[in-house]
Amino acid sequence: MASKRKTSALLAVGLVAGIVSPIAPLAVAQQLTTQSTAVTHTCELVKPWGLLGAKNQGTIVSPETVVVRYPATVAPGEVFTAYVQPGAAAMRTTDGRQAGLLSYDIAFPSNSTNLAANYNGGGSGYSIPGNGPALVDRVAANGQLATEGPFARISGGATAFHGANSRNGDAVDRWKAGMQVASNTTFRFPEVALKMRAPVSLANGSTITTALKAAGQSGDSDDPTRNTIQGAEEGGWGTERTNYYFCGSSANAGSLSTTTVNSSLPRYLAKTTTRMVTSDTLLPLAARTTNLTAEVSSTEELMSNIRPGGMNFTIRHKATGQLLATVPNVTVGANGQATASYTFPTLSNGSYRDEYEVTATYAGRVDDIESSTSEPVTVSVGYNEVNANVVLTSTNGALSGGTMPVTLRAAFALPAGKPAPAGLAIQLFRNDLPHGAPITIPTGTTTANYTFPTDTLTQAQETRTYRYRAEVVPVISGVDRFVGGSATPVAAIVVGSSPGSPLPEGGQGSVALEGFFRAPQLVWDWLTGSIGQAGAFSSGFAEN
Incomplete structure (x- = not known):
């Protein structure tokens, strides 16, 4: 024998006057019936x-006595x-x-x-x-x-x-x-x-x-x-x-x-969630073909019923938003995942790495299961830039016999887990031109200090400034492109042999400090450590 009574609960039902069609449900109070059976x-x-x-x-x-609480009436598709x-x-x-x-x-x-x-x-x-x-x-x-x-x-x-x-x-x-x-x-x-x-x-x-x-x-x-x-x-x-x-x-x-299906209630579409699960998001130029994988899931429908909906992939250029390709109707597996092979374009002119956005959309099933779209995943093709930190310092010797020696040192460091590949080197630049041969960095190096060959500067009639910087000679290794350089240049000043030779940057006069400090850029270079090492800058001036 069974007995029944009613209690309140929440049930998702969508109601729109005059419309009987699949719509998003609203949470409204609904009674649960309680039935007791001996x-x-x-x-x-x-x-x-x-x-x-x-x-x-x-x-x-x-x-x-078995007691069951249940909704007496549900809409088609309702959970x-x-x-x-x-x-x-x-x-x-x-x-x-x-x-x-x-x-x-x-x-x-x-x-x-x-x-x-x-x-x-x-x-x-x-x-x-x-x-x-x-x-x-x-x-x-x-x-x-x-x-x-x-x-x-x-x-x-x-x-x-x-x-x-x-x-x-x-x-x-x-x-x-x-x-x-x-x-x-x-x-x-x-x-x-x-x-x-x-x-x-x-x-x-x-x-x-x-x-x-x-x-x-x-x-x-x-x-x-x-x-x-x-x-x-x-x-x-x-x-x-x-x-x-x-x-x-x-x-x-x-x-x-006993729960009765009432077709006069709006049909409920099962909700789904789609996410990209592609793991290869950093592709080397030589391996631009990869598998795009997305996963659909639901707490409101079985995967066996979800699978016929299929998955669609969309690929866009990240910087411009340009649609490059769609891969439609990819089969969803028993685990909810869909995988499609796609070959990304080669690098655009002058680029070392191009980025693309990939999204996946589960197509859903008409009047039964809703579609859903993943958040975009960025896939880049080209090379991952590994930036070396380079700190360049200099020591200027005394100006004697018409020449001044400059010693330049570079402190070199790579990010953790990125040792130097074969062929990596560091190049010295003087006044934005390569100066001397690059120094080879041994394979596997992570940090090191290097001294460049002494640069001997010749005195001219006019005062001259020489600016130095050091840069890593770019090397590609696998998916990595190793780059880097000194953020701040250093300078050496060789005062001209002519007594009236102006200092660079508009200064006038002799080697006296008052003439030096009348040149604003030189003062700034000295204060920021870009003229030799602190305390040694004066050794770069001629003794007339």
């Missing part, structure tokens, strides 16, 4: 030790949840026997899209090793784990005979595993939330019904399809050996709740 169980007791020393079944599971709470049971013995290996199977509706079965609390009177919550697994008819199995099994991780991690035989304390109940204890399996979707193909007035597995069957130790409840308890000689029991359910357990 279910009886017929069990087979298996005693491995026969009648000698065996005891009667002490776990009383019948009758029980909803039915909450199934098994009734109270008991371990009733006077000799201290206990039960274990308990499991309880609930059937999903046969005509719904069955999305998930989740533990929802509400159990009592049992214990599980490790004090963890009860497990809710999707299982096949034989009790074995199945990702999209048509049954939800409540257990403690170990079961009797039929199912994952099953235990049987007459070994000592074989019953002592999984969900366990102490003697003389009333217990209740926890509530299970069955998440489902009403297929858009269901006709108006179609009903979606929850049930227990093996409704209308008596329990059978040899046929797992006939069992709603499995368990074991102490038995046999004293309390050492194990008795097993297998229980089916009365026929009324085949209709614990």
